[in-house]
Amino acid sequence: MPAESATLAFEAIGTGWQVDSRAPIAADTVRRMNAVIEDFDRTWSRFRPDSLVTEVASRSGEWTFPDEAPALVELYSAMHAATAGAMSPLVGASLSHLGYGAGYSLVPGAGTLASPDWDRMDWDGTRLRTRQPLELDIGAAGKGLLVDMIVDLLEQDGVEQIVVDASGDLRHSGGEPVRVALEHPYDTTKAIGIATLADGALCASASNRRAWGSGLHHVLDARTGEPVDEVVATWVTAETAMVADAVATALFFTPADQLAGYVDFEHVRMLTDGRAELSSGFPGELFR
Amino acid sequence: MNTRIGRTAIAIASGAVVIGSLAGCATDQSAEAEAAPSTGSGDTSTTTPSTGTDANDTDSSATSSTYTDGDYTATGEYSTPGGREDVTVTITLADDVVTAVDVTGSATSGNSKQYQSAFISGISAEVVGKDIDSLDVSKVAGSSLTSGGFNAALDTIRSDAS
Numbered sequence: 001m002p003a004e005s006a007t008l009a010f011e012a013i014g015t016g017w018q019v020d021s022r023a024p025i026a027a028d029t030v031r032r033m034n035a036v037i038e039d040f041d042r043t044w045s046r047f048r049p050d051s052l053v054t055e056v057a058s059r060s061g062e063w064t065f066p067d068e069a070p071a072l073v074e075l076y077s078a079m080h081a082a083t084a085g086a087m088s089p090l091v092g093a094s095l096s097h098l099g100y101g102a103g104y105s106l107v108p109g110a111g112t113l114a115s116p117d118w119d120r121m122d123w124d125g126t127r128l129r130t131r132q133p134l135e136l137d138i139g140a141a142g143k144g145l146l147v148d149m150i151v152d153l154l155e156q157d158g159v160e161q162i163v164v165d166a167s168g169d170l171r172h173s174g175g176e177p178v179r180v181a182l183e184h185p186y187d188t189t190k191a192i193g194i195a196t197l198a199d200g201a202l203c204a205s206a207s208n209r210r211a212w213g214s215g216l217h218h219v220l221d222a223r224t225g226e227p228v229d230e231v232v233a234t235w236v237t238a239e240t241a242m243v244a245d246a247v248a249t250a251l252f253f254t255p256a257d258q259l260a261g262y263v264d265f266e267h268v269r270m271l272t273d274g275r276a277e278l279s280s281g282f283p284g285e286l287f288r
Numbered sequence: 289m290n291t292r293i294g295r296t297a298i299a300i301a302s303g304a305v306v307i308g309s310l311a312g313c314a315t316d317q318s319a320e321a322e323a324a325p326s327t328g329s330g331d332t333s334t335t336t337p338s339t340g341t342d343a344n345d346t347d348s349s350a351t352s353s354t355y356t357d358g359d360y361t362a363t364g365e366y367s368t369p370g371g372r373e374d375v376t377v378t379i380t381l382a383d384d385v386v387t388a389v390d391v392t393g394s395a396t397s398g399n400s401k402q403y404q405s406a407f408i409s410g411i412s413a414e415v416v417g418k419d420i421d422s423l424d425v426s427k428v429a430g431s432s433l434t435s436g437g438f439n440a441a442l443d444t445i446r447s448d449a450s
Contacts, residue, residue: 165427183430189379194425204429235429 022161086253092135144245185233195284203244206233
């Protein structure tokens with residue numbers, strides 16, 4: 001990061017964001033960025049009573065989603081197949097059941113609740129038809145998608161040397177590569193390795209942080225509604241943050257080689273016993 | 289003086305994080321209980337962690353410390369869906385190495401209390417070994433929420449200690 005770069009920090013979709021660029025971002029661009037974020041939240045947030053997703057959860061029907069939907073549903077469809085159903089945009093009901101829903105009750109219901117099957121909806125591009133109320137949750141790829149949308153907007157407006165950091169989802173466009181510490185999932189003063197990011201995305205997912213009780217966290221297996229064990233943290237690089245974000249979640253359910261046929265990525269994966277794996281093309285190293 | 293601070297008691301058994309209340313739970317050195325429920329040996333005493341008696345077993349470069357040894361405490365803020373909360377971080381430094389970490393949260397909203405207890409329980413199984421400044425990085429990729437406040441507290445400690 002050049003010392004003279006400009007930084008814009010803000011909060012959006014429930015997390016902290018930082019946008020670095022070579023020069024300060026024009027006020028008009030910032031306004032349009034805020035509009036993109038607001039539209040995104042208004043569409044996809046499970047936590048807003050006025051969102052489109054909340055409406056989908058209230059009744060069966062037919063809806064039109066915005067332009068980002070086709071790429072998202074295509075990716076989810078691939079991840080759903082690659083993980084044998086473990087990863088699904090219908091995991092919202094399972095999350096709510098465990099207390100991670102609107103209102104953040106964080107009080108788990110009895111047992112776990114499996115998510116509805118994919119065939120309960122007909123999602124084609126921007127059109128969604130349902131035969132029952134469905135709790136959509138795009139949390140596995142949504143933050144990455146928004147990172148990409150913001151980077152696209154900034155690039156269109158001529159912003160140079162961009163680094164967008166959305167608390168775990170990073171994307172770099174132009175300028176010097178950035179060195180990124182891979183935060184130890186049990187100890188934020190330590191790193192288990194390091195990555196170098198240049199013109200691409202790096203997304204991290206850890207099951208221990210957004211946790212609200214013993215064994216309860218936000219990475220769920222849609223087939224059973226149960227939080228997953230064994231993998232404690234993942235880091236994925238890909239061309240887009242949406243793909244990196246989705247794969248970072250998918251790696252909690254599925255070995256990397258089973259995902260490789262669907263999307264291009266490199267990864268680090270750490271298991272609960274402290275072992276970690278590194279793909280051969282990962283732009284970085286592990287401390288062993 | 290180098291008081292060792294209470295470390296988080298966590299047990300990792302096939303991924304289940306057992307929440308031990310950290311605040312005030314002092315002293316147990318064998319904080320990392322490698323519960324092995326299926327081994328059947330029934331032996332609950334863990335292998336003594338390498339705490340030993342002296343921290344500087346093999347430290348050959350003990351002379352050029354950047355930071356002053358001791359305990360440092362700082363508080364950092366972070367934002368949650370329920371508003372702003374803070375965490376207090378205490379670190380023990382010896383020869384520029386973090387030898388102990390203690391984190392307490394003072395969350396006011398119910399949600400954040402639960403976030404914090406889970407966060408705290410997940411931290412610091414073994415916090416020995418890495419020089420606090422050894423990584424020349426501009427970004428950290430781990431996860432979100434509490435880590436922001438944690439890092440803010442760490443930055444304060446850094447400047448206090450140098």
